[in-house]
Amino acid sequence: MIQDFSTLLALSIFVVALLPIVYHFYDPKGFRKYPTQNWLSGISYLGYCWEVARNHEHFHSHRLHEAHKRYPVMRVGPNWLSFTKAQAAKDIYGYTSSCSKAAIYDSLSGGGRHLVNITEKSIHSGRRRMMAAAYAPRHSEKWEKGIAESMANLLLHMDERCTGPLNDSHDASLGELGFEAMYWSNLYTYEVIIKIGLSQDMGWLKAGNDLVEITNPDGTTKTISAIQCLHAGSRASAVLVWDTQRFPLYKHIAMRLSKSYAEHVKQAADWRTLVTRMARERTVRFEAGEALDDLFEPMMVGKGGEKPDIHDRDRIAEVDQMINGGGDGPAISLTCTLYHLIKNPAALGRLREELDDALGHSDGTAPWSKVRNLEYLKACIDESMRLLPPVATDLLRKTAPEGLKVDTEMVPGNTIVSVSAYSAHRDPDVFDDPETFRPERWLIRGEDKLKEMRAVYIPFSLGTRACIGRNITTVLQTIFLSTLIKRYEFALPNPDWEMEFEEYFNLWPIQLPLRIWRRATT
Numbered sequence: 075m076i077q078d079f080s081t082l083l084a085l086s087i088f089v090v091a092l093l094p095i096v097y098h099f100y101d102p103k104g105f106r107k108y109p110t111q112n113w114l115s116g117i118s119y120l121g122y123c124w125e126v127a128r129n130h131e132h133f134h135s136h137r138l139h140e141a142h143k144r145y146p147v148m149r150v151g152p153n154w155l156s157f158t159k160a161q162a163a164k165d166i167y168g169y170t171s172s173c174s175k176a177a178i179y180d181s182l183s184g185g186g187r188h189l190v191n192i193t194e195k196s197i198h199s200g201r202r203r204m205m206a207a208a209y210a211p212r213h214s215e216k217w218e219k220g221i222a223e224s225m226a227n228l229l230l231h232m233d234e235r236c237t238g239p240l241n242d243s244h245d246a247s248l249g250e251l252g253f254e255a256m257y258w259s260n261l262y263t264y265e266v267i268i269k270i271g272l273s274q275d276m277g278w279l280k281a282g283n284d285l286v287e288i289t290n291p292d293g294t295t296k297t298i299s300a301i302q303c304l305h306a307g308s309r310a311s312a313v314l315v316w317d318t319q320r321f322p323l324y325k326h327i328a329m330r331l332s333k334s335y336a337e338h339v340k341q342a343a344d345w346r347t348l349v350t351r352m353a354r355e356r357t358v359r360f361e362a363g364e365a366l367d368d369l370f371e372p373m374m375v376g377k378g379g380e381k382p383d384i385h386d387r388d389r390i391a392e393v394d395q396m397i398n399g400g401g402d403g404p405a406i407s408l409t410c411t412l413y414h415l416i417k418n419p420a421a422l423g424r425l426r427e428e429l430d431d432a433l434g435h436s437d438g439t440a441p442w443s444k445v446r447n448l449e450y451l452k453a454c455i456d457e458s459m460r461l462l463p464p465v466a467t468d469l470l471r472k473t474a475p476e477g478l479k480v481d482t483e484m485v486p487g488n489t490i491v492s493v494s495a496y497s498a499h500r501d502p503d504v505f506d507d508p509e510t511f512r513p514e515r516w517l518i519r520g521e522d523k524l525k526e527m528r529a530v531y532i533p534f535s536l537g538t539r540a541c542i543g544r545n546i547t548t549v550l551q552t553i554f555l556s557t558l559i560k561r562y563e564f565a566l567p568n569p570d571w572e573m574e575f576e577e578y579f580n581l582w583p584i585q586l587p588l589r590i591w592r593r594a595t596t
């Protein structure tokens with residue numbers, strides 16, 4: 075085995091040594107004119123893998139943004155160009171774009187195909203038609219019921235974790251940091267999306283944890299943290315998958331070399347065991363005649379009572395994606411919005427006024443009917459996702475064989491193209507003072523400026539492959555934030571405390587430890 079590995083290592087070193095020479099003479103697409111993200115980017119996708127792996131050392135999306143500042147088009151891999159401008163977003167992701175999803179989506183599929191990783195356009199549009207009605211805003215009141223039950227349990231925990239108000243010196247370092255906002259946001263969003271998706275209550279907010287017992291292939295059982303195992307799948311792929319062809323080889327090597335990598339792969343398998351069981355349990359309920367009005371139902375029965383054209387393994391994949399996308403993005407956004415508001419007391423004050431007007435002396439979960447149209451709250455969420463888009467990774471597309479004009483560049487066929495939301499959202503030509511959290515920028519009435527900002531605002535992507543869960547996210551976030559901000563005061567560990575992140579496709583805040591106490595006015 076050691077001999078095999080040494081040969082592999084020697085071969086790899088030889089190939090890497092040859093690459094600069096190949097690069098020097100071989101430039102069929104004329105990409106050498108573009109700046110590269112780092113010295114390896116023009117010759118190997120390992121350049122990007124390296125950037126993602128360095129995340130802990132230096133926040134990856136920030137590095138991408140810094141590189142983009144120098145030029146609006148950047149070569150991130152040998153056959154991959156990353157753009158930043160609104161026109162590029164429209165050309166690549168817009169409704170009329172001829173681009174298709176890139177091979178990375180094939181590499182990430184674990185067998186079954188779900189909405190995100192279907193690359194064939196006609197198959198995607200069929201699946202989207204199958205699912206779309208279940209995600210429509212007319213279901214908001216139904217979603218609200220599940221949310222209200224989860225919120226009631228969350229508030230019980232929060233009330234237990236309250237401390238006394240800050241003293242006059244406003245020394246936030248005193249007292250216990252009893253509320254870990256990222257942890258509780260995760261429990262909330264994952265519990266709610268499983269209710270909306272599968273009509274199943276995991277009871278995580280009641281228990282205060284996401285521990286679940288699963289059965290191993292050998293029949294023994296073990297208890298896992300569901301969310302940690304779900305995240306392990308992203309950890310195991312997000313660094314190496316960019317070199318799609320060699321991903322299986324790299325994965326194999328990484329599993330042998332790194333214990334923690336092997337542990338991520340094992341936890342990801344545990345997550346698949348759990349998600350397969352959840353999909354099967356839901357199918358059994360359908361077969362037993364339960365009519366459940368959730369996101370799973372259209373995969374069992376069509377609008378006219380017909381059997382939908384979908385395999386069992388794709389149903390499981392869809393459940394996996396709906397929990398992953400529906401839990402992660404909203405949890406990140408909730409945590410980041412809270413963080414931005416605590417850091418910006420003027421914005422928090424203005425939001426409180428809006429909430430006090432809308433909710434009066436209500437105590438408990440904010441009713442959707444009273445908070446659904448709060449303009450300033452919406453602006454705060456939008457502004458937070460501008461600065462910290464939860465899906466911060468570039469979303470890769472492949473140009474059609476005839477090529478495509480992207481922004482100012484004529485891009486040849488079969489080239490990987492993308493837009494970095496993190497960089498696009500900081501374009502100084504569009505956003506004044508781009509690094510500042512300023513919700514007011516979304517409230518301007520000058521239509522042209524608003525249109526210009528909206529054109530480059532892509533946290534949910536654009537066009538036919540844009541997020542289908544946006545309506546769910548809106549209800550989930552609006553109720554959570556209105557309730558918490560109306561009911562509690564918050565303090566960070568200290569006024570200079572800064573949030574830290576890790577980025578594996580999504581931008582996960584590592585933690586947000588808070589002191590919380592009940593507001594006097596509620």
Ligand code: HEM
Binds near residue numbers: 399539
């Ligand atoms: C703040 C919250 C969210 C953000 C920022 C977000 C972001 C995104 C983005 C950027 C995409 C495009 C992915 C790609 O092209 O590879 C996407 C697609 C998708 N999202 Fe979300 N999402 C959020 C919430 C949700 C929720 C609550 C669900 C509900 C289950 C959901 C389900 C999906 C699905 C199924 C797709 C694939 C759509 C398709 O290709 O037809 N997302 N989301």
